[in-house]
Amino acid sequence: MKALHTQLSFELKRFKASKESIETLFIGGGTPSTVAPELYTPIFELLKPYMQKEAEITTEANPNSATRTWLKGMKDIGVNRVSFGVQSFDENKLKALNRAHTPKQAKDAVMVAKELGFEHLSIDLIYNYQGDTKTLLLNDIEQAFKLPIDHISAYELTIEDGTKFSTTPEVRQEDENLAFFVSEEIEKRGFNAYEISNFGKYQSKHNKGYWELKNYIGAGSGAVGFLKDRRFYPNTDIEAYINNPLHITEELLSSDELLTEKIFLGLRSIIGLEKSMLTEEMQQRIEILCQEKKLKCDNKHYYNNNFFLSDELALFLLG
Ligand SMILES: C[S@@+](CC[C@H](N)C(=O)[O-])C[C@H]1O[C@@H](n2cnc3c(N)ncnc32)[C@H](O)[C@@H]1O
Missing domain, CATH: 1.10.10 (Arc Repressor Mutant, subunit A)
Incomplete structure (x- = not known):
């Protein structure tokens, strides 16, 4: 968290951030819910003068680690949107995707977040896992719409190099029909598609910022930043990042x-x-x-x- 603070201080200068110029903040890439809210406080203090009053502030969260105490702590420091990595409400699918939560934990986490008063709640779903059928996915979507959410991201499973799934690429099935099915069933229930994988009654400003190629600071190991025609890549090795958060590779885009x-x-x-x-x-x-x-x-x-x-x-x- 100290390294993050160091990098952010540097980036605010590099991006020439002015008072109330930051429209959105997104805490993600990994499992922010494993970090105690107090540890985010110095970072929020640093960013506060630069944040717009109505800024959209999202945190990602895993249903198993987003406890009531954690969610309350995040709300108190200013988070107003939570994006839960639910992936599915099917117990076997969750196990197969190596997820640590149960369907009940996912539903409970969303309900607790609602009770605490977060303005916007979203869940992520994954489809085109080998066991997916229309029946299974319809159940995932129906369960999702029973929850007080205003946004769903539905991602097609991708097999990334260097992950456990790369040794078993057959876990991904290629069924175009399921992609259409998922998006139609979500849209039918009143969430509009505003990107290939994103649907909502509320459209995330942060997501749209990426697609409009707005400038963004990317802080943390493995993050990516973008400024006008340059991309910034902090160290992807976490130990190396902590040792030197200002070792950042640059890429110039033509x-x-x-x-x-x-x-x-x-x-x-x-x-x-x-x-x-x-x-x-x-x-x-x-x-x-x-x-x-x-x-x-x-x-x-x-x-x-x-x-x-x-x-x-x-x-x-x-x-
Ligand atoms: C990209 S972020 C989600 C941002 C969020 N949807 C929002 O609108 O604020 C993390 C999500 O990526 C998805 N994901 C992670 N690994 C994946 C994989 N191998 N294939 C497809 N989706 C994956 C999961 O659904 C995970 O919850």
């Missing part, structure tokens, strides 16, 4: 790379694309997509209405 990112992110979400940022050739190609009704178009903007086609549409546009 204007082509930035445009490619804007296109991919804009088409995966409700952010869309602005005509003025596209090259002449892209403007010609995108007209074809408008004529084919693949995008919603006005004179200045293009919006995708099927996020599952976003990669194909982006590749077509990039030529």
Whole structure:
């Protein structure tokens, strides 16, 4: 936490943060609920002058470690949104995904957070695990909608190199139909898709910030920061990070790379694309997509209405 404080102090200067300029804060990447709220206090004190009054402040939490005391402590220091890593309400699926909580713990944690008065609550679900069927996923969605949440993130299982699952890639199934099924069932119940994996009555400002390529400080081992045309990578080895939190690798992005990112992110979400940022050739190609009704178009903007086609549409546009 001291190393985090050191890096944040440095980043506030590098980003030339001014009074009340920070719109959102997200505590995540790992298990913030294993860290006592008091340990966050110095960090909140440091950031306070730079935070907008109405800032969205999210913490991720694991249902098994987010106790009432922990949640209350986080609420007291200013957190107003909790995103629970629920993944499923099916006991066997949770075990297979190596999750430490039970379906009951997940439901209880959300109810306690509601009782404590957090403004926004979200849960994460995972689909396309090998045991997933429409029946199982429908049950996950129905259980989710019984809870007082205003947001769901539904992620397709991905197998990451270096994780336990990389030795058993067969745990992931490829079933496009389930992706459509999950998003339709969530939308049917009144949560709008505002990105390929995100649905809500409330749209997280923090999430949207990434897709709009706003600047963000990334503090902590394994975090990533972004400023205009540069990415910052603090040390991913936690011991090394603690020893030197200011050892940060930089990557410079070319204007082509930035445009490619804007296109991919804009088409995966409700952010869309602005005509003025596209090259002449892209403007010609995108007209074809408008004529084919693949995008919603006005004179200045293009919006995708099927996020599952976003990669194909982006590749077509990039030529
Ligand atoms: C990306 S964050 C979630 C941010 C949150 N949804 C929000 O809107 O504030 C962490 C989540 O990533 C998802 N995740 C972790 N590992 C995954 C994997 N291998 N495949 C797919 N999703 C994964 C889990 O659902 C986990 O709870």
